Amino acid sequence: MPGNSFGQTFRITTAGESHGPANVVIIDGCPAGLALTEDDFLIDMARRRPGQSHIVSQRQEDDRVEVLSGTYQGKTTGTSIALLVRNEDARPKDYAGLQDVYRPGHADATFDAKYRLRDPRGGGRASARETVARVAAGVVAKNMIAHLNHIEIVGCVAQIGNILAALPSPDILRVDDVERLTDGSANIVRCPDHAAAAKMIELIDQVRKDRDSIGGVAHFVARNVPSGLGEPVFDKLKADLAKALFSLPAVMGVEMGSGFASATMRGSEQNDLFVPSASGLHTSTNHHGGTLGGITTGMPLVMRVAVKPTSSIPRVQTTVDSHGDTADLRVTGRHDPCLLPRFVPIGEAMIAIVLADHLLRQRNAKLVDEVR
Amino acid sequence: MPGNSFGQTFRITTAGESHGPANVVIIDGCPAGLALTEDDFLIDMARRRPGQSHIVSQRQEDDRVEVLSGTYQGKTTGTSIALLVRNEDARPKDYAGLQDVYRPGHADATFDAKYRLRDPRGGGRASARETVARVAAGVVAKNMIAHLNHIEIVGCVAQIGNILAALPSPDILRVDDVERLTDGSANIVRCPDHAAAAKMIELIDQVRKDRDSIGGVAHFVARNVPSGLGEPVFDKLKADLAKALFSLPAVMGVEMGSGFASATMRGSEQNDLFVPSASGLHTSTNHHGGTLGGITTGMPLVMRVAVKPTSSIPRVQTTVDSHGDTADLRVTGRHDPCLLPRFVPIGEAMIAIVLADHLLRQRNAKLVDEVR
Amino acid sequence: MPGNSFGQTFRITTAGESHGPANVVIIDGCPAGLALTEDDFLIDMARRRPGQSHIVSQRQEDDRVEVLSGTYQGKTTGTSIALLVRNEDARPKDYAGLQDVYRPGHADATFDAKYRLRDPRGGGRASARETVARVAAGVVAKNMIAHLNHIEIVGCVAQIGNILAALPSPDILRVDDVERLTDGSANIVRCPDHAAAAKMIELIDQVRKDRDSIGGVAHFVARNVPSGLGEPVFDKLKADLAKALFSLPAVMGVEMGSGFASATMRGSEQNDLFVPSASGLHTSTNHHGGTLGGITTGMPLVMRVAVKPTSSIPRVQTTVDSHGDTADLRVTGRHDPCLLPRFVPIGEAMIAIVLADHLLRQRNAKLVDEVR
């Protein structure tokens, strides 16, 4: 049973290597009638694109999305949607020496263990290049959930190394503060605490000079999510969100709501009390992070994701080759000294896909649905 | 698309409410030829059972597993295996007043939002009672992965409230230290740091007296896991493990390897260096927690799981009823003041099911498999 | 990837052997709010039951369905529904000599080829006993599609041996004529052409006396099926119906609409012309059998199913044993001389499950659905 599909009702299937001809995604299950054109992809593809600032990988990709099927006259038709993104700035020669040497922290060794052969060019399928297909699919998902429920997903950087940002509450975290500084220029590190953002950029510059990399934490909020989403007992919304986020390269941890802080809490602290509200369920606090019993309450979804430092560092490391012999290695190629800035749109895409899937799945929870 | 199945190739489907007649699991995809009898279930069912010590729920359940199909003369036949566990000490009357009042931290409100009607007896399907079916299925999974690869899964309690245990390394964490104290008596809190264990029990006793509950962290290790397990790009092993654990009641966070600590690490620290080894891949450290690129390296899998304090606390809380009006509520019924001791076998079961599934899936990674 | 589940959104998973303790089905995805009690199962279980007349197997089974989960106060709750049917008149000793000898036309040899071991008692999982779980699930499906769309499924026997029935048109085929003769007594062969029915019974009596068995054709109609059901390009409604019917024991052929007769037709004959109608799509003829492009038109679904003669015949046949050596065999046990009368409710159940699944799937074809 293969692993290149995600979602049940809004279902994506991806293919593509880092230095092959193209990346592709087929979206199956998008309902008919959704407005969708190739221009819709521009913003998120640009947010994910390498080369967008001096603190990310300098690979230059246009990442234009071609819609091959599933739309007619600017609307989805209900048939499967194929999206194609060509690889343009591939430099497979950068990886010439890596066929037989296992880069530390990389999947070279495990792909060999799994498949016995692999495409060594830029990590092949194990490269974060594959996330281009996820972000493309995420645009369709975002369009759909915005259209149906005005759902808004906002991601940002909460921590890089030891620099912690002070974040606004989930109700008021604004995309503008994540994408732009107060002077209107690009917030290249995507941290809404602009003072912390400056320090983060400094730190990233420093680790790059040190031929090193640095980890961090991303923070995600989803607002206007209706109550009732999530399918017990295995496809709880928190479970599918955790899978979606852990399926991304470099993710080492995921928290919902109060997360690991719950370990030190008493029930009388942790329990969010329900309070009367004109607009459905409402709790006075949001330690639960938006789901109870794995089903959404209608309160904002709040997630935190730990991202490890980039494994590719341009310094000599000791490792083994495919014969098990010791080898020294200096990784070449173009890499991000810190993954967090580009992780933001990628994480958002996966959250959008999960919500799109569960919005559709929820249509079948009741025999007759007066709300539709 | 419903949510009561988990796994692709080794696939479980469960049904059952807290105070209905029974819980059932059908395991589909267990290969023919595995030794399996009803006695195999005794140990893990006893480890999960309420009433096993004074620090857990006092509901008394025998939890005998009846094998309804799929075995012949003590071996699996390859056909689907149905396991039945009757509910015996159900006391639906304990929940008489809860039909219309939403317990804080519980799924009453979200089930109503989702389905418009629900079984209020003990939380119905949202009760942790459903994990009895997971543990039963986990026994079959554990048998299979032990038989095929000598895989060993050991869970324990790492933290309760502010009490942190000093844990042995993943290579030497022993089931005996988790289940028994040095005097041979039961380690009722399942923490291998026996000094910390004593303090944890004290804390749990205290919160119970306070009519409150307390959270904690569970720690899991899987050893002898062969390299190569995990299906990029969505069904990475870490992704399926995270989903499995997040699908459990009360889970708020999951970490693999260095987890959230990765945020402050540099690549030169985080990268585990490969070293020559007679037995396949080996790294000098294990920050990666057993997977790279979502595929197992062969190093021990290491996971940590944050579990929130029990939502049911026997004190008056303010909440709303199903009409949205304010109501005061004192939850009755029999509940655990701390979920962690019984969480250990439940988490192990889910990890075992994921590994059973991926061991079988890995059989199809290569065209010809000389290793089988 | 195991094979004991069917359906995507309304999904059933079954388990159970012919002479094991019980058969079980878990239905996942039945929406909340459907009226369902244990009495609902009585009629179809009686129609499927062995021992119902002198022309079927004389095994005596009460086939009472126990609802283990998924309902509360007589309504489905949206959680998974487990149904249990105990085996009561199992006589495993009847099969004592069959462990090592392969019955002609049976799955003994292929189960051994597949799994290397098998439960020989009454064919184990390969026995038609497993259809008891399908019929139980079919009752829930029938209830749901009747409630939502007044869909009515009527099956009957169209042919046994060379005796062909004259069937009423799909619009007017009545359950009463299938289940009752004009004098009110049971129509034990389920053929609505009562003159043909008498001859069929005679033929079945004859083949039983001859220690032989006989094949036939079943005919199925589904009315009030809304237009729009079916999911191109692989899960066309005709494709899922064909799979559902071919998954049943002894089925050798399936036709939709004009079926094999289409081979000799010209397009100008085969094409059903659309005609104006007050109630949606309507065609002047129904060669298409209810679907175009794999999607329902709203015209009645019409299917024919070829069922082979029972493989178990109480006469000596030459075969081989599990070592490949020649052996003579006389099959014992209790068997139907003709499968058709009991096939009718079984085929109806599978059709109902397909329609229940596709009715729910269709809810997600459009972004906004004004019709619900």
Next chain:
Amino acid sequence: MPGNSFGQTFRITTAGESHGPANVVIIDGCPAGLALTEDDFLIDMARRRPGQSHIVSQRQEDDRVEVLSGTYQGKTTGTSIALLVRNEDARPKDYAGLQDVYRPGHADATFDAKYRLRDPRGGGRASARETVARVAAGVVAKNMIAHLNHIEIVGCVAQIGNILAALPSPDILRVDDVERLTDGSANIVRCPDHAAAAKMIELIDQVRKDRDSIGGVAHFVARNVPSGLGEPVFDKLKADLAKALFSLPAVMGVEMGSGFASATMRGSEQNDLFVPSASGLHTSTNHHGGTLGGITTGMPLVMRVAVKPTSSIPRVQTTVDSHGDTADLRVTGRHDPCLLPRFVPIGEAMIAIVLADHLLRQRNAKLVDEVR
């Protein structure tokens, strides 16, 4: 739950419209190590191609397959394989008048019923153009099953209109006789009874002159299929084959082995007797068509498929428009007067995909598999 994927372990997902930019298929689950280059697609794409002879559609398509991912240095890597086929001779203007008028026998009306909007150009997704993706995927499946088990699939035309071919036995049906006449020229109708073939061509020429079309029956054989394939109780091999074939456009009936002729047979005739054989299971006759209990015996698989006459006929027909009003219609565009010659490679592709899927699924039937 969408319908554009097929197969479980060897899984294909397709997208593409008749007159959109391209058709795409992603194959997920093809094991690593299979030789595969773009040249491998040439033969079957040419066999399926329109314009290949004067008795098929005159649309001119090169149908070159571009491999976008999943291979490295001429071998599959185990990652998902994306195949792209551009549409080149699209003439959407041919369909200008068809937006609002429902062609008899076509899916225009049902797509409108399902999705409320549709791509009218050449039938959009409902066109047989989508089978180009199936045939491309079928090439990979054929390569795999030939490599692993020397499985050989041979399809041919058995009947067109009232002209019935005398077919060689399944053991000796040769591709050469299907593809070439004795003089070495192309057997454009793909009937191995060359005398019948000549009459069939004559008939097809006649119906085209009559502005009409004609149906027929295709016959398929699969040889060297190992015993043990098929997953009871729902994914029996016969069930998955039936679904695969019924998912194809214009298919109205499917038979396995003796098919509808079984209706008139007695058990003593129908039962194929097992006979000793050096090479596994063997039966003296093959009425069962290659499966018992839905699992392969090792005898040749034998299937027959009824294909209706092309719905598009270039004569005036009376129909309705999307408002339900009567309209006269003369279908334009380029169409096959008989679908059978091009159906042969398409049916083979679907059978190959089913066998590839089940060959991989069978690897998990037993705990330890000594045969691999």
